[in-house]
Amino acid sequence: MIDKTKQILLTNDDSIHSPGLWTAAEALDPLGYVHVVAPRDQQTCSGRSMPIHSSGIIEQMTLHVNGRDWQVFSVDGSPGQAVLHGIYDVIGYKPDLVVSGINYGENIGADITMSGTIGAALEAASLSVPALAVSMQTSAEHHFSLSQDIDFSIAGYFTHKIAQKLLGSPIFKDVDLIKMDIPQGATSETQWVLTRQSRLRYYFPKPANRESLSDRGPMGYEISYNAENMEKDSDLYALMVEKKVSITPISIDLTSRTNFDALKTYLSD
Numbered sequence: 100m101i102d103k104t105k106q107i108l109l110t111n112d113d114s115i116h117s118p119g120l121w122t123a124a125e126a127l128d129p130l131g132y133v134h135v136v137a138p139r140d141q142q143t144c145s146g147r148s149m150p151i152h153s154s155g156i157i158e159q160m161t162l163h164v165n166g167r168d169w170q171v172f173s174v175d176g177s178p179g180q181a182v183l184h185g186i187y188d189v190i191g192y193k194p195d196l197v198v199s200g201i202n203y204g205e206n207i208g209a210d211i212t213m214s215g216t217i218g219a220a221l222e223a224a225s226l227s228v229p230a231l232a233v234s235m236q237t238s239a240e241h242h243f244s245l246s247q248d249i250d251f252s253i254a255g256y257f258t259h260k261i262a263q264k265l266l267g268s269p270i271f272k273d274v275d276l277i278k279m280d281i282p283q284g285a286t287s288e289t290q291w292v293l294t295r296q297s298r299l300r301y302y303f304p305k306p307a308n309r310e311s312l313s314d315r316g317p318m319g320y321e322i323s324y325n326a327e328n329m330e331k332d333s334d335l336y337a338l339m340v341e342k343k344v345s346i347t348p349i350s351i352d353l354t355s356r357t358n359f360d361a362l363k364t365y366l367s368d
């Protein structure tokens with residue numbers, strides 16, 4: 100029997116109309132009551148931003164997905180703002196779990212703070228709400244799309260699996276959110292592995308080709324990596340080399356784990 104006393108807030112950064120979001124909704128539905136509160140528009144790469152120009156307008160919608168009507172809410176704002184509006188305006192209290200995703204494209208390495216998917220989970224973590232950020236590896240051409248050609252079903256399987264664990268017992272100390280990345284071609288039998296966030300960059304800046312600085316020239320990106328340089332215990336290595344599901348525990352405490360006494364001596368000399 101479904102325990103509808105468990106309250107789950109589901110959001111993303113690809114917008115309320117993303118097939119990845121709706122795969123996650125179906126995967127989470129057996130675990131509790133799923134409140135879907137997501138950005139109205141595409142918000143990829145928005146991080147944990149709180150844009151001052153966001154109106155905060157919330158539109159209640161009925162979306163028919165896979166034979167079922169869902170009462171959902173779209174927010175004119177970033178993923179982080181969608182989390183805040185979901186908690187304070189829609190639900191009215193903190194849920195048991197916030198899930199962000201399933202995202203078009205992997206969020207790995209030193210680039211993860213750019214991710215709106217992870218930004219939403221960080222916002223939840225800052226309010227002491229357990230959070231799960233789920234991303235699936237896709238080709239770059241799909242990162243800003245809502246393509247129906249992407250099959251998120253296996254990512255949904257792992258979303259259900261890990262969300263069930265997070266709802267069942269308290270999360271470990273200093274684990275404020277779980278970041279999960281599913282490789283292309285994964286199956287339900289694909290091995291998952293605990294990883295560290297790689298310190299290496301994965302998405303590299305690609306400036307526009309323009310004649311004048313006054314011409315429009317948004318900064319693009321390209322994917323580049325070298326397996327020989329990767330840390331063997333990293334999310335980058337697990338996804339790109341081992342083709343395993345990467346599960347990375349993330350702490351909201353960004354303080355370096357360096358030796359404070361040694362650093363104090365260094366700064367004092």
